[in-house]
């Protein structure tokens with residue numbers, strides 16, 4: 001039987017040897033590899049500055065920590081995203097102010113942002129949902145008008161471009177994830193990119209306890225340093241960075257295969273009745289094809305779990321992005337008293353979608369199998 005997993009990292013001897021190399025040396029943190037990974041990542045995205053971190057969540061949190069947010073502040077957050085996008089605001093005591101999604105892409109509904117801005121708003125965050133870029137021109141004009149900081153959650157958008165410039169470089173910072181099922185992995189890991197040197201330099205300190213001297217080169221006397229600010233321990237280790245360096249060598253190939261799989265899947269899915277697909281790459285918006293999200297129409301959406309189980313029995317792994325709109329997760333619902341249907345489009349996506357895999361671990365033949373199996377599954381539940 002087929003075994004099509006939703007996501008599977010592609011790890012071979014190059015990553016394994018690179019990890020062994022690290023372990024054969026005493027330097028496991030603060031070494032040359034995290035620096036090299038930053039440089040290579042900056043080269044890949046054309047980012048002026050890149051700061052390696054322990055996760056995308058750490059990158060998002062450090063951004064708000066850098067901004068000095070606290071109770072009473074507000075940040076615009078998309079309702080349809082990973083909970084980390086909102087948690088990062090919560091960590092600081094500030095309040096995430098959720099904005100619903102647009103129907104065509106699931107991205108933040110830009111037309112609703114201005115009505116949510118108050119004198120307490122400090123930043124706009126957004127996610128390039130499933131790799132499809134948000135129209136950053138429109139976001140930046142709102143940000144300029146109200147003098148707001150812009151945070152791009154790029155956890156699903158490695159390789160995605162707006163007006164031919166990589167996502168993450170349109171706002172003030174971009175935060176990437178190297179969690180195993182993302183476009184490339186370091187096991188756990190993240191990266192913050194920015195065009196602003198001052199942000200990069202400050203966040204480099206805040207990721208490492210707020211010490212004033214790095215290990216490499218800056219400490220004239222070993223072990224001697226001062227601490228002039230608070231900081232977390234959000235560094236990326238040499239082991240993780242070594243994996244990242246190897247993955248970056250393959251990332252063009254990964255992205256190419258994703259695109260081909262996505263396109264093959266699109267052709268097949270278009271022939272299936274009862275489902276709607278999101279808009280993908282068009283004009284200035286170049287997607288990075290994280291997955292193919294299928295929205296079940298009203299006639300069959302109540303049968304979603306049956307369809308998912310059917311696919312699973314036939315060896316097709318799926319996922320849900322994301323299982324609930326963030327304001328509908330218990331933590332947020334209880335804390336802020338959100339009610340059902342407060343974010344109807346985002347909730348609709350969570351309640352009626354199935355995410356199908358297009359990762360580079362899969363072939364064109366797998367795409368055909370997914371289409372045929374979904375066709376049968378929908379016929380079965382009708």
Ligand SMILES: *Cc1c(COP(=O)(O)O)cnc(C)c1O
Nearest residue numbers: 055056057082084155177178179
């Ligand atoms: C995966 C994901 C995150 C979290 O990334 P980590 O590296 O696991 O912290 C944040 N935002 C989005 C949109 C994600 O998909």
